[in-house]
Amino acid sequence: MTLPAPAVRDRVLSLPPTELPAYVYDLTALREHAAQVRAALPERVELYYAAKANPEPEILAALGPYVDGYEVSSGGELAHVARAVPGRPLAFGGPGKTPDEIRAALEQGVERFHVESAHDLRVLGALARRVAPTSPVGVLLRFNLAVADGSFAGGALTMGGRPTPFGLDPAQAPDILRPLTDGTYPHLELLGVHAHLASGLDAPEQLSVARSIVEWATALGVPLAEVNVGGGMAVDYARPDTRFDWKTYGEGLAELATAHPELTLRLEPGRALTAYCGWYATEVLDVKHSHGEEFAVVRGGTHHLRTPATKGHDQPCSVLAVEEWPYPWPRPAAEGEYVGLAGQLCTPKDLLARAAHAPGLRAGDRVVFALAGAYAWNISHHDFLMHPRPGFHFLG
Numbered sequence: 001m002t003l004p005a006p007a008v009r010d011r012v013l014s015l016p017p018t019e020l021p022a023y024v025y026d027l028t029a030l031r032e033h034a035a036q037v038r039a040a041l042p043e044r045v046e047l048y049y050a051a052k053a054n055p056e057p058e059i060l061a062a063l064g065p066y067v068d069g070y071e072v073s074s075g076g077e078l079a080h081v082a083r084a085v086p087g088r089p090l091a092f093g094g095p096g097k098t099p100d101e102i103r104a105a106l107e108q109g110v111e112r113f114h115v116e117s118a119h120d121l122r123v124l125g126a127l128a129r130r131v132a133p134t135s136p137v138g139v140l141l142r143f144n145l146a147v148a149d150g151s152f153a154g155g156a157l158t159m160g161g162r163p164t165p166f167g168l169d170p171a172q173a174p175d176i177l178r179p180l181t182d183g184t185y186p187h188l189e190l191l192g193v194h195a196h197l198a199s200g201l202d203a204p205e206q207l208s209v210a211r212s213i214v215e216w217a218t219a220l221g222v223p224l225a226e227v228n229v230g231g232g233m234a235v236d237y238a239r240p241d242t243r244f245d246w247k248t249y250g251e252g253l254a255e256l257a258t259a260h261p262e263l264t265l266r267l268e269p270g271r272a273l274t275a276y277c278g279w280y281a282t283e284v285l286d287v288k289h290s291h292g293e294e295f296a297v298v299r300g301g302t303h304h305l306r307t308p309a310t311k312g313h314d315q316p317c318s319v320l321a322v323e324e325w326p327y328p329w330p331r332p333a334a335e336g337e338y339v340g341l342a343g344q345l346c347t348p349k350d351l352l353a354r355a356a357h358a359p360g361l362r363a364g365d366r367v368v369f370a371l372a373g374a375y376a377w378n379i380s381h382h383d384f385l386m387h388p389r390p391g392f393h394f395l396g
């Protein structure tokens with residue numbers, strides 16, 4: 001069981017059933033966590049927040065004092081983040097940027113572009129000449145670098161070192177570096193290299209990835225000022241009380257930074273910053289038996305919190321018992337210890353947890369799902385079946 005802080009629990013219990021489900025964000029916890037992350041990192045390492053993990057304006061603003069900037073991956077994110085946290089440095093990445101998105105980013109004065117292909121570079125070069133002719137536009141080349149077989153634990157979602165639509169093939173390095181260093185693009189300035197190779201890595205894995213990226217980048221033989229080693233710090237949904245070991249990671253990065261005094265190292269985590277501050281709260285509508293198992297159907301489901309469906313885990317949760325049962329009909333209750341927690345969708349994939357430890361769970365009890373602050377609401381297919389949207393509460 002993963003218990004929410006008292007303020008979150010009190011808010012969940014104070015809401016009438018008609019105001020559930022609801023996302024409750026603990027901004028106090030978010031600030032504390034972000035401060036700890038920042039304190040564990042060497043001063044010379046820059047921390048950008050990957051807004052795709054959770055772009056709620058309150059979340060972006062709460063992270064403000066602890067991050068050096070924000071990574072955005074679409075024109076929509078760019079406009080949204082610029083509105084929510086005006087004046088903060090932005091890095092614009094993502095495959096398939098449209099000319100309109102690039103133009104808007106240039107007009108807005110975005111500091112850095114993560115270039116994903118030769119075509120991306122040509123479009124940026126041509127538009128920079130027209131839109132931003134006075135000061136050079138910063139470029140980091142994103143490379144899809146190979147990592148040694150078996151470097152990643154089984155749970156990692158890898159997007160580097162194998163065929164993917166992300167970044168440049170390392171074999172293209174000489175051809176892509178040439179026009180950036182021979183005066184072909186006077187309006188672009190090569191700042192460095194970017195690589196986001198996997199999600200779900202623990203600190204030793206992340207360190208080995210960071211070392212390989214820096215080693216590869218510095219061997220290119222061109223002067224570089226920056227290396228962005230990406231995000232992907234693990235969040236363990238099966239062990240919700242554990243945290244990525246930022247201290248060990250920070251110590252390793254400090255050694256790397258000392259070995260390369262000419263480089264600014266940058267990280268861009270999303271999930272490991274915001275997952276822990278979000279809670280998805282709902283109530284049990286029904287409890288039933290099916291072929292030897294028990295299921296509780298809750299208000300809402302994976303159309304609000306898709307994370308367990310996409311990652312294949314049981315979303316950690318806790319039950320807040322509600323004694324009141326205001327209805328004249330009998331109250332359904334679980335007989336066993338473990339209950340599947342399903343949502344209201346007409347698909348067997350709508351499972352928030354296959355086996356939650358919830359002995360005696362009854363209709364009317366509240367269930368609060370933890371680790372719902374990243375890749376949760378914003379990656380879910382909200383309109384499927386046209387159920388009402390959840391409420392949103394920002395505490396602290």
Ligand SMILES: Cc1ncc(COP(=O)(O)O)c(C=O)c1O
Binds near residue numbers: 230
């Ligand atoms: C380019 C890039 N940077 C950063 C991130 C953030 O990764 P995570 O949320 O796993 O830290 C992602 C996620 O997909 C990404 O694609």
